[in-house]
Amino acid sequence: MHEDRRDKNLRRRLTSWVDGEREPKDQTLFVMEQRPPRRARQTEEEFERKDRDRLQKFFNWYPAAAAVICLVMVAVLLIAVMNMPGFGQADNPINNEVSDRYLKHGREETGSENAVTAMIVGYRGFDTFGESCVMFLAVAAVMILLAREEHRPADADTEEPEEERADLILEQAARPLIPFMLLIAAYMLLHSETTPGGGFSGGTLLGAGLILTSAAFGAESAQRLLSRRQYSAVRTFGLLAYGLLYGAYIFIGANGLQNHLTRLFLLLDLAVGLVVACTIYGFYALFSRGRI
C-alpha cells in the first residue's frame, strides 16, 4: 500500500516536472541541503569543528592501518632487496659500459679532473640544474608560507627584544671561526672542478658561515653582510647565470658547434655554490625570524 502510493506520487511528480508544470528545484537539487548563506565567521568555526571530528575519526584507525601498511612495505622491500645483485660485486649490472665510460673518458670528454664532478655537471648536468631549481623553489615556497608583509610594525616590535640578546660564548667562538669558514668555502668553490661535488659542499660551508654570523651577532650584522636586496640579487643571479651558461653549453653540444667555453665547469660550480649557500641561509633566516 505504502510503497504503491509513494510510487504513484513519484510518477506524478516526475510527469509534472517533465511537463514543466513544476519548479524543478526541490526535486532536482536533492544533493543540496537547504542552508542559509554562509557567513565568514561561521565557516571558520564550522571548519574547526569538522576538522576536529575528522581528526578524531582518523586517529581511531590510523595506528593500526599505518602499522599494517608499514609492515607490508617493509616485507616487500626486504624481499626485493634480498634478490637484488650483491653490493660491490664486479659482475653487477651497474658495472656496464656507462660507468666504464664515465671513469675512462670522463676527463677528456668533460675536461673535469674528478669523475663525480664530470658526471654531475657534465654528463648528467641537466639533472643537476633541475636539482638547483628544486633548491631555489624550496626557498620560494618557504617564502610564500612564512614571509611577513613588509610594512607591519606590530610584528617587528614583538621580534626585536629577542634578537638583541647575544651569547658571549657563541660570539667569542664565532669570531675566529667565521673568517676561516668563509676562507675554506672560497677555497672549495674555487677548486670545485677537481673535488667531488665541490660546488655543493663549498656552498653549504658558505651558507653555514652566514648562519653562524646571524646566530652569534644577531640578524643586524648578518644583514649588514648580506642585506635582503643583496640576498635576492645573489640568489637570482646565481641560478640565472647557471641556467644561461648551462643552456649555452647544451645548445653548443647538441648542435655540434665549436666549444669556446673553457673553464665552464668552474663557473657552473661557483653558481651552484651561490645557490646552495643562499638556500640554506634562506631556510635558517626564514624559519628563525620570518624574513631574510
Next chain:
Amino acid sequence: MRPFVENLPFLSIFLALLAGIVTAAVRSGRTAYWITTGVCAAAAAMHLWVLEYTYLEGLRFTYTMGRFLAPYGNALQCGPLQALLASAFSLVMATCLAGGRRELFQELKPGKQRLYFTMVNMLEASLLALTYTNDVFTGYVFIEISTIAACSLVMAKDSGPNLVAAIRYLFMSLMGSGMFLIGLTMLNSVTGHLLMPALAEAVAELRLSGDYRIPLTVAVGLMVAGLGVKSAMFPFHLWLPDAHGGAATASSAILSGLVLKGYIVLLLVLILRVFSVELLAELGAANVILAFGLLGMLAGSVFAIRENHIKRMLAYSTVAQVGYIFMGIGLGTTEGLIASCFHVLVHACCKPLLFLCAGRLSAVSGHHKSLRNLRGSAYRDVGAGLGFTVGALSMIGIPLFGGFVSKFYFANAALPTGMTALTLLAIALSTVLNALYYVPALLAIWVRPPAEDELAILGDTHAEDLAPDRFFAAASLLLILAVFILGIFYHPITDVLEAGVRLI
C-alpha cells in the same frame, strides 16, 4: 648541425625555468603575470611548430643535452605525441592564467604574487620536461619540482583549510615521489641504465632471461604506484578534493587539468617505451591498474554526487576522470593507451573550463561556493554559464562534445580484450553517475531562485565582480572551442596520437 626546430623542446623548457627565476625577482605581480603568460603562449607556439615538423616528416628525434650520446648523458626524445601534448598543456596553462586573472590578484597578497608566478613557470617547465624526457632520473627531478610548485599553489591562498590541504597534499605527494625513487634505484641496480632506450633493452633482456624477477616486479609496482599516488589514482585520491577544491580558481584549474597529467604522461611513456605492454600484463600490473581505474570511475562520481560545494564536486569528478585514463592504461592494448592519451587531452581542456567557469559563477554570487547559493548565477554571467554547460555536457559524454569521443574510443579499445563486459558496464554506469551530479548542477545555475534569495546573494556581491571580465571571456571561449574541436574534428588528432604512439 641539426635543424633549428629540434632545439625548441629544450629551449622551451629552459625558457620556462629562466622565467621562473626572473619572476621571483621582479617587483610587481602584474609584470610577473605577463612574463608567465607570454612564456606559456610562446611555448605553445614552439611545440606546434615541433608538431608540424615531426608529424609531417613522420619522424622522432633524440636531443642530447650536451655533447654526450644516448646511454651516457641526459637526453630528450620528441615525437608527434609529445609535441601535441606539450602544446596543448602550454596553451591551457596560459588560458588558465588568463581566466583566473582577476581572482588571483584579488586573493593573493601583493608580496606573494611574483612567487606564485615563479611556481607557475616551474610547473610549466616540469610539465614539458616530464613530457619530453628520455631519461628516467630527469623525470624524477622534475617530479620533485612539480611537487613543490603544486603544493605552493595550494598554500598561496592564505587560509587555515588551505594550509591543512597543502600539508596533506605534500605528504601524499612526497610518498609518491619516494616510491618512484625507490623503484627507480631498484630498476637501475638490476639494469644499470637510466636512459629509456638502454633501459628498455635491459628490461626486455631480463624479461626473457627471467633474472631478478622479484626486484623487477617490485620496481615496476613502486614506480606505477608512486605515479598513481601523485596523479590521484583511486584509493590514493584522498588528498585531492581539499587541495583542488580549496585553492584559487586558476590554481585549481592548473592542478586538476595539467599537473596530474604530467605524471600520467610520464607513466604512459614509461609503459610504451620502457616496460612494454606485454611485461605489464605478464607481471599482473595491468589488471591492478584496470581494477583501480574502474573503481575510481565509479567511486569518484559517487563522492561527487554527495558534494554540494561546487569546486569540491569538480575535484571528485577529476578522480573519476583519472580513473578513465587508468582504465585505458590497464586494458593493456595500444588502442587503450591511445584512448587514454585522447582523454588526457579532453580532460586537460574540459576541467580547467569547468573550474574557471565555476570560479566566475561563484564570483558573481558573492564568492559563495555551495550549489544552492549559485542558483540562477548563469544569468549574471551568461558566458560562464555557457562554458560550464559545455564542460559538464562533455564530462557526461554527449555527442559533439570531446568527452563523447574519448568514451567512444575507450569502449572501442575494450572490445578486443577479455574485460569487455566489465569495462563497458563501468563506462555506462559511470556516465549515468556523471549525469547524476552534473545535471543538477546545470539546473542549479540555470534556474532562477525566488526573488528574495537572489537579492540576498546580490547583497553579498561586489560591483567589481559583476563587471564583465574580458580575460575570462576569451579564456572560456578558447576552451569551449577546444572541447568542440576535440568532439567534432577528432580524426586529425587521433591520427597524430596514433603516429605518436607508433613513433614513441
